[in-house]
Amino acid sequence: MREEEIIVVALxxxxxxxxxxxxxxxxxxxxxxxxxxxxxxxxxxxKYKMVITHGNGPQVGNLLLASEAAGHIIPPxxxxxxxxATQGMMGYMIQQTLAxxxxxxxxxxxxxxxxxxxxxxxxxxxxxxPTKPIGxxxxxxxxxRLHWERGWEVIEDSKRGYxxxxxxxxxxxxxxxxxxRNMLDNGEIVIAVGGGGIPVVxxxxxxxxGIEAVIDKDLxxxxxxxxxxxxxxxxLTDVEQVMLNYGEVDEVGINRMxxxxxxxxxxxxxxxxxxxxxxxxxxxSFVKAGGEKxxxxxxxxxxxxxxxxxxxxxxx
Ligand code: ADP
Ligand code: MG
Numbered sequence: 001m002r003e004e005e006i007i008v009v010a011l012x013x014x015x016x017x018x019x020x021x022x023x024x025x026x027x028x029x030x031x032x033x034x035x036x037x038x039x040x041x042x043x044x045x046x047k048y049k050m051v052i053t054h055g056n057g058p059q060v061g062n063l064l065l066a067s068e069a070a071g072h073i074i075p076p077x078x079x080x081x082x083x084x085a086t087q088g089m090m091g092y093m094i095q096q097t098l099a100x101x102x103x104x105x106x107x108x109x110x111x112x113x114x115x116x117x118x119x120x121x122x123x124x125x126x127x128x129x130p131t132k133p134i135g136x137x138x139x140x141x142x143x144x145r146l147h148w149e150r151g152w153e154v155i156e157d158s159k160r161g162y163x164x165x166x167x168x169x170x171x172x173x174x175x176x177x178x179x180x181r182n183m184l185d186n187g188e189i190v191i192a193v194g195g196g197g198i199p200v201v202x203x204x205x206x207x208x209x210g211i212e213a214v215i216d217k218d219l220x221x222x223x224x225x226x227x228x229x230x231x232x233x234x235x236l237t238d239v240e241q242v243m244l245n246y247g248e249v250d251e252v253g254i255n256r257m258x259x260x261x262x263x264x265x266x267x268x269x270x271x272x273x274x275x276x277x278x279x280x281x282x283x284x285s286f287v288k289a290g291g292e293k294x295x296x297x298x299x300x301x302x303x304x305x306x307x308x309x310x311x312x313x314x315x316x
Pocket of ligand 1: 245246275
């Protein structure tokens with residue numbers, strides 16, 4: 001029998017909380033339920049060992065909002081601890097729901113969430129130029145006030161309003177790589193690197209320390225896929241395909257692109273900063289490092305895409 005391939009699946013923010021939803025646990029569980037149905041379909045093929053990662057944008061946003069609203073009674077929660085909190089709560093929802101689906105399908109259902117730290121460089125230029133929007137949207141006046149009162153960097157984000165921006169350093173290494181790989185080898189499904197992982201820096205004495213930043217989920221998941229020697233990187237988001245001329249009248253979906261083609265499209269600026277670009281970058285890097293293929297598609301096309309019938313595939 002052919003050995004199972006290792007697939008790393010990244011669930012986009014939308015898979016768990018959709019824009020406009022207030023974010024009750026019931027809503028999140030309903031969305032997680034849909035995601036887990038698709039993941040169960042993938043596992044039912046019997047071809048894969050799976051690592052699942054997920055975005056945490058809306059959840060961290062709500063946590064920051066709650067922390068802010070209760071600011072007069074409870075001390076603020078630093079971003080690294082917010083990251084750990086959302087990994088735990090989202091990991092819990094996914095591991096319970098997925099186990100229920102797998103059990104119902106008569107499949108093995110050993111699933112664990114790993115609270116994952118991702119090492120970044122203290123001297124990463126990103127710390128001098130914060131770019132990653134987090135938390136709620138503010139109007140112009142509120143944005144100005146937060147900038148002066150709290151020293152936050154605030155920018156206009158996608159014409160919807162003003163938001164705090166934090167540094168988004170490059171992920172250098174996943175601290176729990178070996179543990180994750182061992183768990184996979186033992187037949188477990190692993191949930192890891194949620195929300196891009198908890199950013200930590202390594203001090204001169206080798207100790208680790210959390211830092212206020214947000215690591216791009218797609219770059220972190222790419223790092224993980226490379227470091228555990230995965231075969232397939234699959235990024236599930238809210239569009240079925242990567243597009244050329246995205247948002248223009250002549251936009252067109254890409255079925256497959258080689259690493260060289262993808263690099264050219266990157267240079268030509270087809271992929272949105274902070275949304276599609278990091279997915280394609282991670283996909284290219286993964287394949288260059290020896291990965292078999294990267295697939296970018298929508299959650300409900302995951303199985304078809306694995307059969308080569310949907311989505312966008314990046315190959316050598
Ligand atoms: P996720 O939570 O899955 O990371 P993102 O919003 O970060 O979701 O990324 C997906 C979004 O990328 C799409 O909804 C789309 O608006 C945007 N996007 C930017 N450039 C492209 C492109 N070239 N092709 C397709 N989608 C693109
Ligand atoms: Mg994203």
